[in-house]
Amino acid sequence: MSTTMDPAGAAPHLASAARTDAPPAIVLDKVNKWYGSMHVLRDVTLSVATGERVVVCGPSGSGKSTMIRCINRLEQHQEGRIIVDNMELTDDTRSLDAIRREVGMVFQSFNLFPHLTILENCTLAPIWVRHMPKKEADELAMHYLSRVKIPEQANKYPGQLSGGQQQRVAIARALCMKPKIMLFDEPTSALDPEMIKEVLDTMVGLAEDGMTMVCVTHEMGFARQVADRVVFMDRGEIVESGVPEQLFNDPKTDRLKTFLSQILRGH
Amino acid sequence: MSDTAADPRLLRAPPKRGIRLSWADERFRSIIWQILVVGVVVGIVWWLVRNTAHNLEVRRIATGWGFLSREAGLPVAESLIPYSPTDTYARALMVGVLNTLKIAVVGVVVATILGTMVGIARLSKNWLLSRIAAAYIEVVRDLPLLLQLLFWYAILQGLPAPRQALHPVEGVFLSNRGLKLPWIQWQDAHSFALLGLILGIVGAVFYARSARAKQMADGQPRKVWPVAAGLVLGLPVLIWAGLGAPWQGDIPALRGFNFQGGLTITPEYFALLIGLVMYTAAFIAEIVRAGILSVAKGQWEAAEALGLQRGRILRMIVLPQALRVIVPPMTSQYLNLTKNSSLAVAIGYQDIVSISNTTLNQTGQAIEGIAIIMVVYLTISLSISLFMNWYNARIALVER
Numbered sequence: 001m002s003t004t005m006d007p008a009g010a011a012p013h014l015a016s017a018a019r020t021d022a023p024p025a026i027v028l029d030k031v032n033k034w035y036g037s038m039h040v041l042r043d044v045t046l047s048v049a050t051g052e053r054v055v056v057c058g059p060s061g062s063g064k065s066t067m068i069r070c071i072n073r074l075e076q077h078q079e080g081r082i083i084v085d086n087m088e089l090t091d092d093t094r095s096l097d098a099i100r101r102e103v104g105m106v107f108q109s110f111n112l113f114p115h116l117t118i119l120e121n122c123t124l125a126p127i128w129v130r131h132m133p134k135k136e137a138d139e140l141a142m143h144y145l146s147r148v149k150i151p152e153q154a155n156k157y158p159g160q161l162s163g164g165q166q167q168r169v170a171i172a173r174a175l176c177m178k179p180k181i182m183l184f185d186e187p188t189s190a191l192d193p194e195m196i197k198e199v200l201d202t203m204v205g206l207a208e209d210g211m212t213m214v215c216v217t218h219e220m221g222f223a224r225q226v227a228d229r230v231v232f233m234d235r236g237e238i239v240e241s242g243v244p245e246q247l248f249n250d251p252k253t254d255r256l257k258t259f260l261s262q263i264l265r266g267h
Numbered sequence: 268m269s270d271t272a273a274d275p276r277l278l279r280a281p282p283k284r285g286i287r288l289s290w291a292d293e294r295f296r297s298i299i300w301q302i303l304v305v306g307v308v309v310g311i312v313w314w315l316v317r318n319t320a321h322n323l324e325v326r327r328i329a330t331g332w333g334f335l336s337r338e339a340g341l342p343v344a345e346s347l348i349p350y351s352p353t354d355t356y357a358r359a360l361m362v363g364v365l366n367t368l369k370i371a372v373v374g375v376v377v378a379t380i381l382g383t384m385v386g387i388a389r390l391s392k393n394w395l396l397s398r399i400a401a402a403y404i405e406v407v408r409d410l411p412l413l414l415q416l417l418f419w420y421a422i423l424q425g426l427p428a429p430r431q432a433l434h435p436v437e438g439v440f441l442s443n444r445g446l447k448l449p450w451i452q453w454q455d456a457h458s459f460a461l462l463g464l465i466l467g468i469v470g471a472v473f474y475a476r477s478a479r480a481k482q483m484a485d486g487q488p489r490k491v492w493p494v495a496a497g498l499v500l501g502l503p504v505l506i507w508a509g510l511g512a513p514w515q516g517d518i519p520a521l522r523g524f525n526f527q528g529g530l531t532i533t534p535e536y537f538a539l540l541i542g543l544v545m546y547t548a549a550f551i552a553e554i555v556r557a558g559i560l561s562v563a564k565g566q567w568e569a570a571e572a573l574g575l576q577r578g579r580i581l582r583m584i585v586l587p588q589a590l591r592v593i594v595p596p597m598t599s600q601y602l603n604l605t606k607n608s609s610l611a612v613a614i615g616y617q618d619i620v621s622i623s624n625t626t627l628n629q630t631g632q633a634i635e636g637i638a639i640i641m642v643v644y645l646t647i648s649l650s651i652s653l654f655m656n657w658y659n660a661r662i663a664l665v666e667r
Binding site: 072074097100101103104105107109111112113114115124125127128129130131132133134135136170173174177 | 563
């Protein structure tokens, strides 16, 4: 993989924080979705335990982003059930609001609000959704900005930051809502190679704290070091899943073999 | 590398470049061109002034502003200030300026509201609504404004005479003499109520600010609108009721061949307003649509993923970013509407152009007449520009 893979790949695998005694954090049960006549999610069934770290990989157009976006209903599924933090995703906006408060999301293109400072980006939702006093929200934001190692940028605007810094702000912004679950949709795909590591390090730090994470990424080094489980998707369905070592070293299906050879050849 | 070392990028200044006296030197060439252009402009202006002065002298035309204080003898159909044909030209021109402002101010406000609604309608997921909005925009902006003004004026002229006026509600008459609306006989109580309304609005703004400050302090959101609505609506009503709630209606009624009393909107003003508003709103709708579309979908998604409500996303995330795209072209549309109001002359609405034209026909003082029109439009347009530029700077996106 990329240059970032080797140091990360050499690191020992983090101890799993998955808790089998607690109810699962996310359950997808035979989820189906179509775009027009295109069947983009086909009977996707997946259960993520509290504290578990799942990496989703697969070729582009395989439905991995669509699946992760269904979990906080940025996309709507048409069949099947999705249960997040013991709440089922339905048309009821109250359950949707409750779920979105518990699920943080980080996007490929950062999506910071360009007209707000870094600090305001982070405090907006705590103030208006969690009804937190501004002073408390500011302190919370500074805490998480320190954690992603950019407290000194708090009063700048997103356009003044590098891509890697912006993505770390996006992570801090999501963390300020104190989510139980974090979703990452290709968080490093839009970054220059030298910035990928700083974002991945931040994510590894989160994993060490026991955050439940679902991460769409092609960073195989990250997957080896952090993931409890890797899920391989192709053409809208989950083809294979398992612990990273087993999946990468001993792929069972031809589709996964082809995918692995392609991404390894590409780097 | 030590921390105290100066930034090496600051050590060496760029080389200074001299100018060569050669046609091959770009900077030399550009200076020569600028000298030539300035020379030509000065020459043209000098020729124009000299030619005008010469022609005026040959034809023995007096110049000067003395005519302003002479009796105008010029009838004006509608005026915001008391006026009769025995008044001076200065007062007649003042009536024209006020009539121009009356159409421009009302037109800008109504066109903005209609244009915003049509622009949002065109983005609606409702198929029929978005089609109707698109059809309206395409038809209206593809036809010349003058044609549309004549069309609306012809329609209003085609309305029945006062005796057969359309009479949908008590006190409202629509005829070829215009729209008649009931009004009230203005008394002091109404002036005080109006004052109360202004105070109510100011109070509501202060209340909203203090509620926001309190929320920032303790986190608890407060419902602002019930108190704000109470202040804005309740205060004037209370004052009006406290002063005896005077209500003497000034209801229009048919007397002979025309109406007496009430509020009148003349067919000329009405046609001009409809035409200008419909035309400009079509352009404003496209500007609003472009502004909203200019905000990336990811902004909505990121805000939704944080759990923010739709209304709040629109107000705090989308609108501030859309406005920076909307405001500059909106300024152009306001200027267009103001200047297009001079087409009033075609349907007999007496704005500044119409009255200046009559003045220069009667007095023969063409240069002064044209100068007055130019100064009036320049003043209005520059005022709009200054205000909009100030507003634009205020909402401009500080990105870096």
